[in-house]
Each structure stands twice: as structure tokens, then as C-alpha cells.
Amino acid sequence: MTASPATLADSPLSDAKSPLVELRHLVKEFPVTAGAVLQRRIGSVKAVSDVSFSIGKGETFGLVGESGCGKTTVGRLMVGLEKPTSGELIFEGRDIAKLKGSERRRQRRDLQLMFQDPYASLDPRMRVGTIIKEPLQVQNIGTKEERTARVRQLLSEVGLSPKAMDFYPHEFSGGQRQRIGLARALSLNPKLIVADEPVSALDVSIRSQILNLMNSLQATHGLTYLVISHDLSVVKYLSDRIGVMYLGKLVELGPSHTIYEQPAHPYTLGLIQAIPEPDPKRERSKQIEPIKGELPSALNPPSGCRFRTRCPRAQAICAEQEPALRPFGSQHWAACHFPLQTPSAAA
Amino acid sequence: MAPLLEIENLKTYIRQRRGEVRAVDGVSLSIEEGETLGLVGESGCGKTMTGMSIMKLLPSGGYIAGGSIRLRGRELAALPESEMRRVRGNDVAVIFQDPMTSLNPTMKVGDQIAESVRIHRQASKADALKRAEEVLGLVGMPRPKERLSDYPHQLSGGLRQRVMIAMALACDPKLLIADEPTTALDVTIQLQILELLYDLKQRLRMAVLLITHDMGVIAGRADRVMVMYAGKIVESAQTVELFDQTRHPYTEALLSSIPRMDQREDTPLYSIPGLPPDLSNPPVWCRFQPRCRYATAQCHEEEPPLGGETPDHQYACFNPVSGSFERRGAA
Numbered sequence: 001m002t003a004s005p006a007t008l009a010d011s012p013l014s015d016a017k018s019p020l021v022e023l024r025h026l027v028k029e030f031p032v033t034a035g036a037v038l039q040r041r042i043g044s045v046k047a048v049s050d051v052s053f054s055i056g057k058g059e060t061f062g063l064v065g066e067s068g069c070g071k072t073t074v075g076r077l078m079v080g081l082e083k084p085t086s087g088e089l090i091f092e093g094r095d096i097a098k099l100k101g102s103e104r105r106r107q108r109r110d111l112q113l114m115f116q117d118p119y120a121s122l123d124p125r126m127r128v129g130t131i132i133k134e135p136l137q138v139q140n141i142g143t144k145e146e147r148t149a150r151v152r153q154l155l156s157e158v159g160l161s162p163k164a165m166d167f168y169p170h171e172f173s174g175g176q177r178q179r180i181g182l183a184r185a186l187s188l189n190p191k192l193i194v195a196d197e198p199v200s201a202l203d204v205s206i207r208s209q210i211l212n213l214m215n216s217l218q219a220t221h222g223l224t225y226l227v228i229s230h231d232l233s234v235v236k237y238l239s240d241r242i243g244v245m246y247l248g249k250l251v252e253l254g255p256s257h258t259i260y261e262q263p264a265h266p267y268t269l270g271l272i273q274a275i276p277e278p279d280p281k282r283e284r285s286k287q288i289e290p291i292k293g294e295l296p297s298a299l300n301p302p303s304g305c306r307f308r309t310r311c312p313r314a315q316a317i318c319a320e321q322e323p324a325l326r327p328f329g330s331q332h333w334a335a336c337h338f339p340l341q342t343p344s345a346a347a
Numbered sequence: 348m349a350p351l352l353e354i355e356n357l358k359t360y361i362r363q364r365r366g367e368v369r370a371v372d373g374v375s376l377s378i379e380e381g382e383t384l385g386l387v388g389e390s391g392c393g394k395t396m397t398g399m400s401i402m403k404l405l406p407s408g409g410y411i412a413g414g415s416i417r418l419r420g421r422e423l424a425a426l427p428e429s430e431m432r433r434v435r436g437n438d439v440a441v442i443f444q445d446p447m448t449s450l451n452p453t454m455k456v457g458d459q460i461a462e463s464v465r466i467h468r469q470a471s472k473a474d475a476l477k478r479a480e481e482v483l484g485l486v487g488m489p490r491p492k493e494r495l496s497d498y499p500h501q502l503s504g505g506l507r508q509r510v511m512i513a514m515a516l517a518c519d520p521k522l523l524i525a526d527e528p529t530t531a532l533d534v535t536i537q538l539q540i541l542e543l544l545y546d547l548k549q550r551l552r553m554a555v556l557l558i559t560h561d562m563g564v565i566a567g568r569a570d571r572v573m574v575m576y577a578g579k580i581v582e583s584a585q586t587v588e589l590f591d592q593t594r595h596p597y598t599e600a601l602l603s604s605i606p607r608m609d610q611r612e613d614t615p616l617y618s619i620p621g622l623p624p625d626l627s628n629p630p631v632w633c634r635f636q637p638r639c640r641y642a643t644a645q646c647h648e649e650e651p652p653l654g655g656e657t658p659d660h661q662y663a664c665f666n667p668v669s670g671s672f673e674r675r676g677a678a
Contacts, residue, residue, distance in 0.1 A: 066533035067504070173622060203389040204560055208604040208616035215615070230533065237606035237616075260608055274538040276563030278605055280587045283567035290542060291535045294503050 012253050015241070015331045016056030019090075020192060020224050021078070021111075026051045026087035028073050032299060045298045047073040049248035050087070055192070060218065060225040062239030062256070064232050064271070068298050069245035071228045075194045078226060079113045080104070092191075109139060112190040116197035118177035122169040128155075129165025132184045139188060154183040157220075158213060175206035182213065192224040199234055211237060232275055236260060241331065244268045247298060247306040250325065254332035264334035264341050267291070267307050305337065313338040349420060350377040351554050352401070352439075352522055357414035357424075359393075359400045366627035370396040372578035373414070378522065383548065383555040385569030385586070387562065389601075391623055392575040394558045398524045401556070402441050403431045418522070436467030440515035444527035446507035450499040457483075457495025460514045467518045482513040487543055505536035509543070516547065523548070526558045541568055562605060566590060574598050577623050577634035580653065584660040594655070594662040594669075596639045633665070641666045 013022055028048040033039040048070040055061040063071040076082045077089065080096070089097040096107050112135075115121035122131055132151045136142055142150065152162040158179040169177055178198065185193050198214065199207040211234070217223060227238050235242055235256075242259045244252040244267065252265040263269045270291035277283055293310045296302050302309050308318040317337050325333040326343045334343075359371035371393045378384045386394045399405055401416055403423065416423040418438055423431070443449045451459055460482060461475035470478065476495065483491035486509040499507055508528065515523060525544065529537035545568060548555050557569055565572055565586065572589045574582040574597065582595040593599045603617035621638040624630060633639070636646040645665050655661040 066535060204562075205389060205601055205604045205619040208606075208618035211606065212615050212618060232534070233606045233608050236608060237610075270535055272608070274534045275608060276537075276541075276561060276567050277608060278562035278566050278590065278602060279607075280566040280590050283563070286567075288538075290538045292539075294505060294536075295533075 011052060012333050013052055013054050016054040018057050019054040020057045022054040022090040024052050024088040027085045028077055028082055029085040043299045046248050051250050053243055053253060055224055057224055058222055060227060060239045062227045062235035062242040064229060064235045064242060065245035066230055068295055070248040071245050072196055075196050075228045078194050079111045080108055109188040110191045112185040112193050114181050114185045114193055114195040114198055117201050118174050118181055121181055122177055124169055128167055128180055132187055135187045154186055158183045174202050175209055178210050194226045196228045232271060247301055249306055252334040258332050264328045264339040265336050266311050266313055269340060351380045352378040353417040355415045357400060358412040359396050360412045362408040368626045369578050369629055374580055376573055378554045381552045381554055383557055383568060383570050385565040385572040386556060386558045387565050387572060388575035389560055393578040394575050395526055398526050398556060398558050402435060436463055436518040438520055439522040440520040441524040442511045442515050442528050445531050446511045449511060450507060452499055456497050456510050460517055463514050464517045478517055482517045486513045504532050508540055522554045524556045578626055582662040588660055594667040595664050596641050596668060597635050599668045
């Protein structure tokens with residue numbers, strides 16, 4: 001059983017200065033079926049398994065982890081593409097997961113998604129202008145002329161010529177398509193944008209264009225970002241604070257430079273050490289203990305700490321008791337029985 | 348000692364409806380026995396086509412328009428397919444980026460490895476399966492005998508990549524072409540696979556042509572590096588030298604655009620404006636010129652030849668970057 005924090009002050013939920021959104025004990029469970037005809041339910045996967053954190057207004061929060069960790073599901077829960085199995089999603093003081101109908105539709109404007117794959121996320125049969133205009137039409141905002149003017153404005157904000165509105169997605173490069181995706185995400189003037197793998201599908205030298213653009217748009221519009229990526233260097237570059245996920249759980253949370261310089265969780269350290277750096281001398285002198293083994297089955301995760309099967313520090317207690325998030329200094333939390341540094345005194 | 352592989356002025360073109368794409372347009376390189384040569388560049392630069400030319404596994408419309416490919420002194424460019432089949436697997440093998448699309452989903456893993464042995468070595472089924480088990484053990488597969496009857500979809504990405512490496516090594520090739528071998532894998536699994544490849548290449552005295560866009564992977568694993576852009580080699584050097592004494596503006600720009608873990612977040616990253624040229628109609632002058640911050644009039648008139656102060660560090664540029672590489676902010 002997870003030891004739940006007693007008060008808000010004992011949990012990462014109190015970290016954000018003026019929280020825009022709070023995830024409280026969020027759980028998303030997906031049923032797993034077998035058999036082509038009868039579809040018997042053989043179990044379920046808790047893609048997101050009791051995750052809590054908050055994001056402050058104007059902040060960039062990065063969520064990082066490898067396959068199956070649940071980070072994409074968290075993003076989808078945030079924008080309402082999935083409904084939580086349990087837990088609360090508090091946005092500006094209201095639990096938006098419980099909203100229905102027109103209230104929910106109106107609230108959707110505030111949280112928008114920038115998709116991962118610039119090649120698959122734009123309808124190839126729609127002109128760019130229509131793609132960007134669509135959210136405004138769905139939400140019934142503005143007149144036809146106002147919408148067109150807005151599209152022109154958005155296109156130039158993301159560094160594209162307003163003429164782009166008349167062209168089709170396939171006529172643009174990957175980097176340009178990602179800009180179109182950003183323009184669409186901005187069209188409803190959202191307060192928060194969830195960027196799921198914003199640059200992974202792009203060539204290396206194009207990524208910096210999008211990263212720089214995201215930063216400058218944030219400054220202009222006072223945006224809040226949730227950046228989701230498996231690429232820790234991208235996440236670190238963009239984010240103020242980072243959350244590390246493993247198999248549905250948040251295992252470490254803290255300011256970007258703290259996570260990089262003083263990780264407390266062995267998985268975070270393993271992740272950082274595994275990243276190949278463009279620096280031959282450092283790469284060749286690295287003395288690291290690579291994380292062994294494979295990711296365990298999400299259908300049947302290990303008891304206690306889910307990382308224990310691959311952890312060099314695991315002991316008996318790790319199989320018996322799931323570690324709770326403990327504080328390690330200002331805004332720094334990790335869930336581990338044998339962390340890499342001494343935790344702070346209990347609150 | 349003569350190099351294991353010598354490519355001289357290779358030209359690989361692809362006939363398409365819109366014209367002929369000059370994917371590899373005059374590339375020369377050599378790899379010594381046991382050496383790891385990194386071939387780095389972004390999409391469309393021709394690095395994959397170079398690797399595929401060595402294996403003579405070109406897409407439809409693709410052909411070798413000129414140049415020579417010599418493996419242990421033997422010319423491959425004009426070799427008929429029947430002979431090439433014996434070269435593949437035995438002398439040179441390849442592993443690709445996405446094992447899920449490269450492995451046959453309807454065949455058991457053991458049978459796929461065994462098939463490779465039977466085709467290239469003409470072994471019996473029993474012997475081939477025995478070799479399959481042996482080679483699965485070599486690549487660190489847990490419980491190799493049981494794995495022989497697994498299907499690819501039953502394995503994780505990392506294990507599938509081990510199967511692909513096992514298939515490639517089954518016939519003891521002297522040269523392994525690894526085309527983006529870890530790009531599709533989780534970073535912790537990537538490290539395992541890169542360590543495995545390093546370990547295998549040491550033990551088997553195997554040369555590796557490591558094709559990737561990832562400068563971090565190159566930094567850690569390549570002995571020498573060649574940077575490709577728009578079908579040509581633009582810079583070539585020992586790895587440490589390439590990062591420390593970068594000469595070509597494209598290499599410099601590439602390195603400046605990568606977010607590094609140790610940098611301060613508030614410096615904007617350099618981004619290269621524009622796009623690479625259309626290779627169905629490439630310019631006769633420097634192909635990087637429109638995007639280069641150091642370009643001069645000469646760069647718009649002639650193509651810079653590969654040259655350098657020493658044969659070990661070559662670059663194709665009229666206005667090379669000098670001094671040690673320092674991260675530059677946005678221009």
C-alpha cells in the first residue's frame with residue numbers, strides 16, 4: 001500500500017508557486033482482453049498508477065520516462081482525451097475530469113495538445129488554414145473574417161508566411177508541420193499546452209528551431225507547458241521542473257538542474273548516464289553501471305517497488321513495501337528505500 | 348595492411364518520376380579491420396544509401412552509377428547478384444533501425460536466424476539451428492534455447508534488436524553495417540545494445556560502419572567519423588579531433604544545435620536556416636552554401652574539394668572554422 005501524504009504540505013502538490021493545474025492521485029486503468037471472438041478480460045494495466053504533482057502558472061514541467069511509463073497517458077488525461085479511472089484533475093480550482101457537456105467543452109479551450117507526429121497529426125485533405133481554424137469553428141468563436149485574420153496572425157507568430165494557409169500539409173517539411181501544429185494549439189488562446197514529443201520526429205538541426213520557438217511563445221503569451229518526452233536533454237532544456245516516471249509511477253520529481261546534478265533515484269541516475277553526450281572525452285571516461293534487464297510486464301508489475309527487478313541497490317524490503325515519495329530538499333522528491341542521497345528530515 | 352573496405356568516388360543514383368536523385372554523389376571512404384567508422388548526417392544526406400550500396404540492397408530505381416567498392420580487394424560494384432549473395436552474411440552483414448519491420452513476423456526467431464545460416468553457408472537445418480542458439484547466447488539473450496521458438500512480437504524492442512544482431516553475426520562477417528541500430532530503442536536499452544556491439548566487435552575483431560544522426564552515439568563509439576551532407580562527405584577526422592577541432596560549418600552548426608545536459612538553459616540553441624538542396628538537381632557549387640553563415644562569393648561559384656592540413660582530418664570548405672569547437676549561441 002502506498003503511504004499517502006497526510007497533508008498537502010507533505011507532498012509535491014505544494015511545490016508549484018501558484019498552481020494552474022494539480023493532478024491528485026490520478027489513476028488510469030486500461031482493460032486487457034484476449035481472444036478474437038469472446039474478448040475475455042484477462043487483466044488490466046494501470047498505465048498511470050497514483051500520480052500526483054502540480055504545475056505552476058507560466059512554468060514548464062517536463063515528464064520523462066521510457067516506454068510504458070505512462071507519461072503520454074498523463075498528457076492525454078490532462079487534455080481530456082482520456083477520463084481518469086480515479087483521482088482528480090484540478091484546473092484553476094475545479095476538478096475538470098468531472099465536468100460534462102457544454103461546461104467541459106468550454107473548459108477544453110484552456111488545455112491544448114501539440115501532437116507528436118507532424119506527419120500523422122495534420123489531416124492531409126485539409127488546407128493548413130482550415131486545420132488551424134477548426135478549433136475556433138468547433139468552439140464557435142468569432143466570425144468567418146475574424147477567424148481568417150486569426151489564422152494569419154498565428155501563422156506569422158510561428159514563423160510561417162500567411163500564404164501557408166492555402167497549402168496542404170504534404171507541401172511542408174517536418175519542422176514546418178510542427179509549427180502548424182503549434183499554431184493550431186495556440187488558436188484558442190490556451191493557458192496550458194501539452195507538448196508530447198514535440199521534436200522527436202524532426203531532424204537534429206531542425207529541433208532547435210522548434211525548441212527556440214516554444215520558449216519565445218511562452219514568453220509572449222505567458223503559457224504554461226507540460227512537455228512529455230523520452231529525450232531527457234530536450235526535457236531538461238525546456239523545463240523548470242522534471243518528473244521521472246517508471247511503469248506508471250512517479251519515481252522522482254524536482255528542479256531540472258537538481259535532477260541532473262543530484263538525482264536521488266537509481267533509475268533517474270541510470271537514465272542520465274545512458275544518454276550519449278556529444279563529447280568524446282566524457283563519453284569514453286564514463287564509469288557507469290548500466291541498468292540491466294528489460295522492462296517488466298505492465299500487466300503484472302513487480303510487487304513493492306516496480307523498479308526493483310533492474311535496480312542494483314534492491315533489497316528484500318523493496319519487494320515488500322512500495323516506497324513513497326520523500327523530500328530531498330527544496331521541491332525535490334524521490335520514491336526509494338535506498339536513495340542515492342540522504343532525504344531531508346520529515347516535514 | 349590494406350583496408351578491409353575501400354570505397355572510391357561512389358555514385359548511387361535513384362531513378363524517380365521527377366528525375367534522378369543523386370543520393371550518393373562521389374563518396375570515398377575506407378575502413379580498417381576491427382575499426383568503427385561513424386557515418387553521421389541527417390535524413391536525406393545519403394548515409395543509408397552508402398551502406399545499402401555496399402550490400403547492393405538498393406531500392407527500386409536505385410543503381411550504382413559509378414565508383415568502386417572493394418571488400419578485401421574484391422570489387423563489389425559490378426558483382427552479379429548470385430555472387431553477392433555469398434558476400435552478404437559471410438563477409439558483410441547489416442542491422443537496421445526497426446527490428447519489428449526487419450524481422451519476419453510470421454517466422455519463429457530461431458528459424459529466421461537458421462535461414463540466414465542455411466542461405467549463406469549451405470548448412471543442414473539441425474546445424475543451422477544449433478548455430479542460431481549459439482549466436483543468441485553470444486548476443487546476451489537470456490535462455491537462448493527457449494527463445495528459438497518465440498515470434499518477434501513476443502519480444503521487447505531490445506530483445507528483437509539482439510535477434511537482428513544474432514542474425515547478422517551468424518555467419519561471422521568481418522564488416523557489420525549498423526544503420527541507426529538503437530534509434531528506436533529506449534535509452535537504457537540503447538546503452539545495453541551499444542555495449543553489446545562494442546563487446547562483440549572487440550571479441551570477433553569485426554569492423555563496424557556505424558550509420559547514425561546521433562552525435563552522442565558517435566562521440567562514444569566511433570574511432571573515426573565522416574560527416575555527410577547532401578550526398579557528399581563534408582568532413583572526416585578521428586572522433587576526438589572532429590569535436591575538438593571542427594572545421595566544416597555544417598558540423599559546427601550541427602553540434603551547436605544540440606541541447607546538452609550540462610548547458611545553461613537560457614542560451615538559445617543555434618538553428619540552421621533553410622533546407623538541404625534537391626538532389627535531383629544539385630547545385631554545382633557548395634551544397635551547404637545557402638545555409639552557411641560563413642559563405643562567400645566563391646562558395647556560390649565552385650564546389651570546395653576535400654582537403655586539409657593532414658590526411659587524417661579532411662574537410663570540404665573554402666572558409667573552414669578554426670580553433671577548438673566552442674558552443675556558439677544563436678548567430
